[in-house]
Amino acid sequence: MSQNELVSVCLLLVLLCSSAESCVQRHVQVRVPQKLQAGYVISKVNLVDCGRHTYLTCSDPDFTVQTDGTIFTSHLTTVPDDGKSFWIWVEDATGEMWKVDVTLSLADQVSQKSSNAVLKRFKRRWRPLPFSVTENDKGPFPKDVELIASDSSVDRTVYYSIRGMGVDTEPENVFQVIPDSGLVRVLKTVDREQYPKFEFMAHVYDKFTKTESDDPLPIIVNVLDLNDNAPEFSDPLLFVVTEQSKQGTYVGKVNATDKDEPNTLHTKIKFILQNYTDLFTIDPSNGVIRTVNKQLDRETQERFFVNIEIRDMDGAMDGLSARGVAIVSLTDINDNPPTFRQSTFKAQVLENQASVLVLRIPVDDKDLKGTPNWNAVYEITKGNESGNFWMTTDPVTNEGLLYVAKPLDREKQEKLNLEVTARNQAPLVSTTGTWQTALVELNVGDVDEGPEFAAPILRLKVKENVPNGTLIGTYTATDPETKSSNGIRYYKIPLSDPGSWIKVEESTGQLKTINTIDRESHLVINNTYNITVKAVDQSQKTGTGTVMILIEDVNDNVPVVPESNRVVCTMDGKRSSTLVDAVDYDQTPYSGPFTFELASGVTGKWKLKNATGTSIILEQAEDMPNGVYQVPLLIKDLQGVGQEQMVSVRVCDCDSDGVCSGQGVSARLGAWGILAMLLSLLLILLLCLLLLFVCTTKGEKLRMTDDDGSGGMLLKSNTEAPGEEVKETPLLITPGSKADGSGTKGGGTLDYQTIRSFRGGYGQQNTIGSQGMYGTGQFGNSFQKYSDMATMETWQTNEVYLDNKLLYFNEEDDRRFAADVLKPYGYEGVGSPAGSVGCCSIISDQDTLDFLDTLGPKFRTLADVCTSKTVRRGQ
Structure with missing residues (x-):
């Protein structure tokens, strides 16, 4: 495009802009010194009404305009005596453009040409842009950072000072300002990881009045990051995974940090696995480790030492890196069953022995020792139908211990074959193996044994109160070797017959009564009375057996009243009653329900009512004076057997608690009465001792x-x-x-x-x-x-x-x-x-x-x- 065409376009734009309503002031007129240092703030275009997205350009290369509308010198500039003019183009997001005329005049002169121009006064302000410095800068120092300026410097001679962080507070002496020009300088190297930014206050003062010519301005100096920190592992590299895990099983996550500025390439870390890549893989972006296949076998290798590299700059070669060793341990699963060291075991055990160790059965297990995957549990799966054996496990050696639970009888069985199975406490997983078994051959050794009763417990039924000398049964034993009862003597163990009820015939084993058998005796428990019989052969070998006598009840007891003293209260002149309980120590059908009858001679004074089977209510039939009355009751059991029982009934006036008035006082004063009696007895005892001393002193x-x-x-x-x-x-x-x-x-x-x-x-x-x-x-x-x-x-x-x-x-x-x-x-x-x-x-x-x-x-x-x-x- 030719220069003429460009001018035409610009004019067209000017016309368009002039026809549209401007969002900025059209003219800016500023008085400035004749010499302007670089960075000197001229003024600021008000962009409040222009939206957020605006683009500004300046027509004079001696000046620069920032996006917020601030106009300052780009280098040392001298303003002519007649002033200087240029313009600022403002373009919004829709493409509309406005032109702002900027006129500069010397501070001691006022251009007559602009006297007729319309001026708009703006509030003085500071330049608000933040500054920045680079960390670890090598210098040389001091080094210029930025130029600060206040609007008050337009019409006043000012000087600047700064105070705050990095100046006169910790860390001190990092920044300084040249008072006349407002140029901020950095004095030494700073570390962004220690101080990511500095905030201090800038003050401007009138050089002549020494007062602040504008409000203090907060200054922010950002420290630009350099990639000067290598990434670091933040957690211990210790991981655990189960052996035989399937592909893709989560093992753990490697965590790393970088002290450089977050969310930049300086802190973007890449994770790299350097060995065991056939077993593990790592996510390069987040450090998650996973398994590659199912070849992890703890019995082959229990732990792996995996080398891991972390590098910033997203793994770029110029990035900083660090290395570490991750320890991946395999946890055990029960993938190995216990195995017997031999298929058949042989042992010998003597008969008539119990709770003795017969055999130790060793096994091997590759799983982790001391865990349920290794601990063996033994079971006799065949040959122990009679319960003669039991097994347990040695907790140290894991061997199976075979014990005799009940004595063996060689005369019945000379050899025994047992099948033993070994299992683990935990079930088998991830294996095709099964539980194994072994054969145990046992020979039973012979021992000279004592006599044996045909039945260890002989049960006999006997009615109580049978005559002395009654034969109730015979209890005999035989020699296990000869299968004969010849020469065997029988004796009763005395302590087993506390009532001395039974006699055992020595030569025949007959059992006869020698005293009355009473079912209601305290020696009888649940209608049973036991005695122990001992059989002795000619070699003085012994054997014992138990005779369990089941005693049958007879009707040898009548109903009785255990508590025969009763009280009948007459309250407010009304007749009362009392409950009479009866008991019969026999069993059904020789006990209750009972029948109650009043004996002759008392039917007019007392009456009975509300019988419940074992009790009845005795009630006054007429008014009686207070006193003690003997009431005969005829009580019979279910069979009609009974006798007259005498019940002593006290008729008295009772208080509200149902206690005889005289007895109530005694009850209330019982404790004091007992105490008084004890004291009296003590005094009498002391008196007797004194008299005895006086009478017997030599x-x-x-x-x-x-x-x-x-x-x-x-x-x-x-x-x-x-x-x-x-x-x-x-x-x-x-x-x-x-x-x-x-x-x-x-x-x-x-x-x-x-x-x-x-x-x-x-x-x-x-x-x-x-x-x-x-x-x-x-x-x-x-x-x-x-x-x-x-x-x-x-x-x-x-x-x-x-x-x-x-x-x-x-x-x-x-x-x-x-x-x-x-x-x-x-x-x-x-x-x-x-x-x-x-x-x-x-x-x-x-x-x-x-x-x-x-x-x-x-x-x-x-x-x-x-x-x-x-x-x-x-x-």
Whole structure:
């Protein structure tokens, strides 16, 4: 096309554009400095109303326009004094075009030619495009990145600064800006894998006022990726697959990562299999490993070491790569049955033995040891119909162990042939093999055996209560070798017959009763009574058998009432009833249902109703006063056998709980009553122990003299305090006396006088001396004589003296300690006037001594003995 034609087309386009409504302003007029650095932003065409897809071109090569409408210088440009003009062509997606006139004038001059032009004011703005740098750049540094500019630089003198990431925060000192020009520079190498982008803020300031002339602008610097990282395996290369798997079976997936920028060739990885390609294959795009055929046999090779390469750039030769070894292990399946090492096994076993090991049968299995595919299970498939053998498996060696379960009898069978089959715990798969069998030949060895009963258990039926000596059966045995019963003796094992009911005849084996057989005995279980019989041959070999006696019931029991004490409550004046239960220890038809009848004489007072077979309701027929009544009942079993049973019925008033009122209180206070009884018993026990201790304590042995009293004397004393020969406490204080001897009744003083002897009632001499009063006869007169003394010993002293006196009497007579026990005495025809003088024969009131005035013969002897050893003079 010629130049003229091109001009014509352009004019036509201009006319078309002028005829259409423009989406942009038609004129742009900007004041600029005379010298413009490269990248200096002139202005921006407003494309808001032009849609998303627009194409812009500039008519002046000194300037460049970006897709967002920003116009900036492409290199260092000088604006003429009279200004400079050019235009911008804007084309939308439909092909429509608009022309934007751009007029530049110097900042200190205003073109008169454009004074009449229509100017439109736009808001000042920054250049918004992101910057980019390449990672691992080798320099040299610093290196220019981009030029930033603000609209405020059109009419002001400004300078720039940047702050933020990569400038004054971590990582610091990566970028800087030249303040006057706004040129951003990178100062060192950056790593995209560490910092994929940088974001910092740009600020513009008026050089004269030092204030920001525009809002801060966020600057984004993207770090361009280089393929500087080889791919890496992200997971362990360990895989498992079952042996004999079919073609295409999933084995596992190789996972790999690349630190370079995602979704680029730098991170597009290709997977390559380098060996065992006849067994496995790998998907080059996702790393999935699959089997190629069914030739994977664990018994041939258990694991495979597969080399795998991963390469980025989609496998290109200039891409980076890495290699690894994947371990593919084969899991076992039961494709090999156990095999016997020989087809026939021979062994010998003695008869009459049980639970003994006969034979070990070895097998081989190629499957994985210790798994159900290897563990063998043995079965006797032939020859064990009688159950004489059983088999198990040795868990360590996997051998079959053949045991004797029941004793063998050589007399019945000398040889045995068994067929043994070996299986696995798991079924066979992926194989044509089958379970194998082996033959076992056994010889039974002979052993001298004891007698054998024809039947191990003899069952006999016997009615209970048969007469003693009744023959109930015969139980005999034979010798297995001779098949004869000659010379065999029979005995009953005693512990097997706890009731001693059966006798075994030694020579014949006859069984006879020797005691009454009672079916209702606790020794009978389920109507059965067992005894054990032992047979002994001439060589002292023994054999045992069991006799099971089945006891048949007879009607030997009548119905009885186990709980004969019943209660009938009268509540609110109403009559009541009670349930009477009866039992019969016989079995049907000798037990229930029962018939109940009232005996004669009580039919008007009581009545029966609602019989249920084993129980009946006993009800009052008339009002009765509270008390206990004996009600005779005639109870018969199904055969009409029975007798009269006496039922004790208590008629009482009951509370709301149905308990007799008196019994209710006892029940409520039962726990406290029991506790009180226990405490009382404990106190009585302690008291008895105390009395026993007092009565049986060994006293000081005293020698009794029978002198005439010539050595004793009474001493006079006028001192307030008693002498050293006088006791501190009185022996007895008679009624009406005081401790100081000043009582008004019989309360005189008594001086120490010469001790005189006197005779008791039976002619025995008594003596009062300085060491006390001793005697061997009746002390009644003596006690009476000194009962009015004012100063006596205390009761405690009396007790000690009494013990000594009684002890002396006893030792003088028969040299034995006195105790409150029964002793033999000659019977003189009449009872003793004193009665019992034991230490526990009486418990008196100790608060008063009035009883001393009326002592009878029972205590007179004791009172005589308790007279004080010394008598002191009162003041």
